[in-house]
Amino acid sequence: MPPTAPPVADARPETVPVVIGCGNEHRRDDACGLAAARLLRPVLEGRARVLECDGEATRLIDLWDGRGLVVVVDALQSGNPPGTVQRIEVGTEPLPAPLGATSTHGLSLAQGVALGRSLGRFPRRLVIYGIEAGDLEMGSGMTPAVSRGVDEVVARVELELRAPREPRAHA
Numbered sequence: 001m002p003p004t005a006p007p008v009a010d011a012r013p014e015t016v017p018v019v020i021g022c023g024n025e026h027r028r029d030d031a032c033g034l035a036a037a038r039l040l041r042p043v044l045e046g047r048a049r050v051l052e053c054d055g056e057a058t059r060l061i062d063l064w065d066g067r068g069l070v071v072v073v074d075a076l077q078s079g080n081p082p083g084t085v086q087r088i089e090v091g092t093e094p095l096p097a098p099l100g101a102t103s104t105h106g107l108s109l110a111q112g113v114a115l116g117r118s119l120g121r122f123p124r125r126l127v128i129y130g131i132e133a134g135d136l137e138m139g140s141g142m143t144p145a146v147s148r149g150v151d152e153v154v155a156r157v158e159l160e161l162r163a164p165r166e167p168r169a170h171a
Contacts, residue, residue, distance in 0.1 A: 014068050017044075017069040017161055018051060019157060020070065022075075024054060028133075032075050033055070033075065034052050036073040036129075036153050036154055055109065057112030057115055057116075060072070061112060061115065061116045064123045069161075070123040071128075072109065072126065073131070073157070074109055078130075080132045081132065084149065085152050113126070131149040131150060
């Protein structure tokens with residue numbers, strides 16, 4: 001699926017926050033990142049670019065390369081109850097184990113982060129919101145718990161982008 005976003009007027013690309021919702025809308029709870037992006041797009045209009053991505057690592061790298069603040073929303077499986085939200089600010093250390101597991105996107109998000117670092121194609125600041133998935137089987141419609149997690153992430157991302165922090169440099 002190609003990335004989509006409305007234009008953000010009068011801003012240099014590296015200063016405009018980017019939100020990337022990842023997932024597959026045909027794998028039930030894996031659609032949570034896409035659902036969050038679709039809810040955030042009108043809320044953040046004029047303040048951030050909101051993109052959708054299938055989560056494939058090289059596409060993510062193309063979307064975040066050289067940006068300031070990038071927020072990625074994706075499903076994860078860490079053993080927590082479905083709908084649990086985790087916020088991870090990516091530093092120089094490897095990502096937590098749940099993000100390193102095999103993903104429905106091919107390479108995991110953690111592998112994409114590692115690849116982006118090794119290629120020198122990384123944003124100044126990367127924040128990941130992971131929503132614990134319960135059902136990744138083929139089909140449409142998220143489980144109620146994951147839908148509640150999406151609502152929580154939308155509120156948290158909106159709040160985070162209203163009070164931006166100083167960008168950090170990454171190795």
